[in-house]
Amino acid sequence: MNILSIDSSTGRLSVAVNQNEKLLSETSDYNSMKHMVNIMSLLGQALSRARLTIKDIDVFGVNVGPGDFTGTRIGVSVIKILSWLEGKPAFGIDSLDIFALGISYRNISFITRCLKKNIPVLIMPCLDVRKGEVYFAFYNLTSEVDRGSKYLARIGTGGRHYFINKEGKNILVRNCDLKDLLNGLTANGVLKIPDCGSGYRNPEILIGGNCCINYGKMLSDIARQNKIFNLDKKTAYPIARHLNICAYFNAVRKVKAKNLIPVYVRKLVPFGS
Numbered sequence: 417m418n419i420l421s422i423d424s425s426t427g428r429l430s431v432a433v434n435q436n437e438k439l440l441s442e443t444s445d446y447n448s449m450k451h452m453v454n455i456m457s458l459l460g461q462a463l464s465r466a467r468l469t470i471k472d473i474d475v476f477g478v479n480v481g482p483g484d485f486t487g488t489r490i491g492v493s494v495i496k497i498l499s500w501l502e503g504k505p506a507f508g509i510d511s512l513d514i515f516a517l518g519i520s521y522r523n524i525s526f527i528t529r530c531l532k533k534n535i536p537v538l539i540m541p542c543l544d545v546r547k548g549e550v551y552f553a554f555y556n557l558t559s560e561v562d563r564g565s566k567y568l569a570r571i572g573t574g575g576r577h578y579f580i581n582k583e584g585k586n587i588l589v590r591n592c593d594l595k596d597l598l599n600g601l602t603a604n605g606v607l608k609i610p611d612c613g614s615g616y617r618n619p620e621i622l623i624g625g626n627c628c629i630n631y632g633k634m635l636s637d638i639a640r641q642n643k644i645f646n647l648d649k650k651t652a653y654p655i656a657r658h659l660n661i662c663a664y665f666n667a668v669r670k671v672k673a674k675n676l677i678p679v680y681v682r683k684l685v686p687f688g689s
Contacts, residue, residue, distance in 0.1 A: 417667060418468060419475045420498075421659040422459070424451045424491035425483025425511055426626070431458045432656035433466040433473075436664060439657050441465035451490045459494075473504060477663030479654055480508035481679040482545055488678045496676050505673035507663040512586065514654040515541030516555040517569050517662060519624040520580055522651050524573050526620075527557055531578065536619035538607060539580070542627040542635070545681045550591050550627050554583045554609050556616070569665045584609040588681060591631055595638050602644060619644055624651035
């Protein structure tokens, strides 16, 4: 299965081509915000390096946000057109999901060591959504998955495979309240995720995402004062190679490709309201 995805949700534009879970090529522009100008050129380069044409692509993917308003809409529009022209499915992937996979890949050795010791591991991608607010969710990793489970993706190392599953709903909170909220959710060493029945005793929680850019000191203080939190400052941007893997597992699980609609944290309020 050949997958092509675009991530234009931040100032870092990236396009990648995968064959199943294997990366074939990736192109990026980290130095400008000229996504409208550069996106088709990067797409052509990615296909050329993968030695494929657009006709060879079986599945498309795009980051639908939350992210930059204009950039996200550009990527969504391009993928919509390509999907329609080629008659191939396209999957819109949430930024939090892409970050969760990226954090998992970067920390696979740490995750493996913890799970071998039966220590629960949770991923907490955290987004800076402006207006002094952060947006996050929790994902757990398990070595087994129930048939029919809505797992996000599977990662593996050394012959072992782990499944990433989302736990609970997305949470929006003011940045000044994040520390108190997390301390409340992890009281007595037990993580209790809102809207989830069971808790996780003495887990290891990996925090990453673009909050590390503007709120790095605050997150470092949280990790220093509450030892179950671990900060991954290097997974600060979503990238298309991880988006491809999310799209691939959507196709594998036969998820129905729906309308590609950008995700916004808040409802849009018309001018003058």
